Amino acid sequence: xSTSRRRTLLKxxxxxxxxxxKTSLMNQYVHKKFSQQxxxxxxxxxxxxxxxxxxxxxxxxxxxxxxxxxFQSLGVAFYRxxxxxxxxxxxxxxxxxxxxxxxxxxxxxxxxxxxxxxxPFILLGNKIDVDGGKSRxxxxxxxxxxxxxxxxxxxxxxxxxxxRNVDSAFLSVAKLAxxxxxxxxxxxxxxxxxxxxxVEQRSGCAC
Amino acid sequence: xxxxxRSSTSSSSSASSxxxxxxxxxxxxxxRSLLVxxxxxxxxxxxxxxxxxxxASFSPASYSPHSDRGGTKSPWxxxxxxxxxxxxxxxxxxxxxxxxxxxxxKFLKKVRSGGVEPDIRAKVWPFLLGVYDLNSSEAERxxxxxxxxNDYEKLRLxxxxxxxxPEIGYCQGMSDLLSPIIVVMEEDxxxxxxxxxxxxxxxxxxxxxxxxxxxxLKIVSQIIKRKDSHLYRHxxxxxxxxxxxxxxxxxxxxxxxxxxxxxxxxxxVMWADQAAIRAGIGRSTWAKIRLHAxxxxxxxxxxxxxxxxxxxxxxxxxxxxxxxxxxxxNSMAGQLDVWKLLDDAHDLVVNLHxxx
Numbered sequence: 001x002s003t004s005r006r007r008t009l010l011k012x013x014x015x016x017x018x019x020x021x022k023t024s025l026m027n028q029y030v031h032k033k034f035s036q037q038x039x040x041x042x043x044x045x046x047x048x049x050x051x052x053x054x055x056x057x058x059x060x061x062x063x064x065x066x067x068x069x070x071f072q073s074l075g076v077a078f079y080r081x082x083x084x085x086x087x088x089x090x091x092x093x094x095x096x097x098x099x100x101x102x103x104x105x106x107x108x109x110x111x112x113x114x115x116x117x118x119x120p121f122i123l124l125g126n127k128i129d130v131d132g133g134k135s136r137x138x139x140x141x142x143x144x145x146x147x148x149x150x151x152x153x154x155x156x157x158x159x160x161x162x163x164r165n166v167d168s169a170f171l172s173v174a175k176l177a178x179x180x181x182x183x184x185x186x187x188x189x190x191x192x193x194x195x196x197x198x199v200e201q202r203s204g205c206a207c
Numbered sequence: 208x209x210x211x212x213r214s215s216t217s218s219s220s221s222a223s224s225x226x227x228x229x230x231x232x233x234x235x236x237x238x239r240s241l242l243v244x245x246x247x248x249x250x251x252x253x254x255x256x257x258x259x260x261x262x263a264s265f266s267p268a269s270y271s272p273h274s275d276r277g278g279t280k281s282p283w284x285x286x287x288x289x290x291x292x293x294x295x296x297x298x299x300x301x302x303x304x305x306x307x308x309x310x311x312x313k314f315l316k317k318v319r320s321g322g323v324e325p326d327i328r329a330k331v332w333p334f335l336l337g338v339y340d341l342n343s344s345e346a347e348r349x350x351x352x353x354x355x356x357n358d359y360e361k362l363r364l365x366x367x368x369x370x371x372x373p374e375i376g377y378c379q380g381m382s383d384l385l386s387p388i389i390v391v392m393e394e395d396x397x398x399x400x401x402x403x404x405x406x407x408x409x410x411x412x413x414x415x416x417x418x419x420x421x422x423x424l425k426i427v428s429q430i431i432k433r434k435d436s437h438l439y440r441h442x443x444x445x446x447x448x449x450x451x452x453x454x455x456x457x458x459x460x461x462x463x464x465x466x467x468x469x470x471x472x473x474x475x476v477m478w479a480d481q482a483a484i485r486a487g488i489g490r491s492t493w494a495k496i497r498l499h500a501x502x503x504x505x506x507x508x509x510x511x512x513x514x515x516x517x518x519x520x521x522x523x524x525x526x527x528x529x530x531x532x533x534x535x536x537n538s539m540a541g542q543l544d545v546w547k548l549l550d551d552a553h554d555l556v557v558n559l560h561x562x563x
Contacts, residue, residue, distance in 0.1 A: 046530065068379045
């Protein structure tokens, strides 16, 4: 039994360098498909998926963004109202790991959530399948250390190609986002005590 | 320069070897050094002196197939060395559909013990280096070959463009603009200069400061505002009047929303407008013609606005967030009639060109 009749929409933003596999991870999670062919994301797009968490049906709205710096400042419009930010890097490319700090800080900077200190992030190290793991250059330990330094961000190692850990990673995303959304709800209920019956209205607060 | 050509086979490069004086030397100089690094094998046959110097040891002309192999018996091994893989043997390894028998086991065994005869190396190496899977059929390899050739051409031309226009360099989305040109223009150098012509205006879409994009989004917003205040007010209510939802259409000029053929139609009409303006064929000429719409540099933006206006009812009645409009715009692929779009765009130009 769901505790609330209201459908919950959770907004998730996926960020990371171009080519790390953001779109592929989403496609694998939502459509159970993987394409070898690379097609750069232009601007932003999103997919949705219904997830059952603790007997509650929530809709994950996962936003895919362009990974090249040139399409950044316009991303701001899409970051608004996010409930969780998924950072992705390629375990075979050092640079994509090094830029995580930038993505992390830029997100907080541009989305300016009301709770930057506790805003939920999650890190995915993708492409662990490549060359049977032999071409990997960023160790799990190094990634975990980074996560610890950012306030214990959950970390998953994934392969969008072979569908490894993708479901569990996004389930964790959904849980984090739901927690965050609840906290926000409590925060806003004290400000505007207005139980809106309409479904989509929740995102109406675009501050 | 020769190495830039579409085909690097020796037959086609010798057939069209008329020298062409480069009109702008600096980019070509860079290009040559780039190509020495990236494709020494094709340069080695081109007779380019720099390339020959750089890769003299690989030049087929100076290479004698049997001189350096040494005897069949290795001085370090007591075992008798086997002979290299011959052409006849190689052909025997394949089954009827062009697949290597037994997953390539016999093939690899042979090469591991004795190498490959020089005259079939070009055929064999792609298998050794993973370009072709050992289990691939001939049909599969042909597909891979075509795709790889296209990918390579794209890379080469984009790299050339990045050298030609270092301020813009390379950016995602450019290959969307280049790929139709490669398909239509047979010769690499012609494809390149057409792309340069295309990019004269489109390059602003890829500027680091994004002013080019912002300017265009603003114009789309203004067109909608002027044409349909009701829709515009609805967009304002959703905080979507900045028209971010058409971002992708602006950056890659409808390439992701239209089919290949439709894209070419739209672009041609749009280029004709721009060419008319460049040639100074202005308003007065067009006023007398049935169309009435004077040529504009921003026909694309009118077309984008038209595609949104075509969905005004849906947007006003059903959509209550910017997300939904973005979703609608991103899934227009296959839904658009390019000539209807252009008709609507021309109508907008007639009504609004002196107000925007």
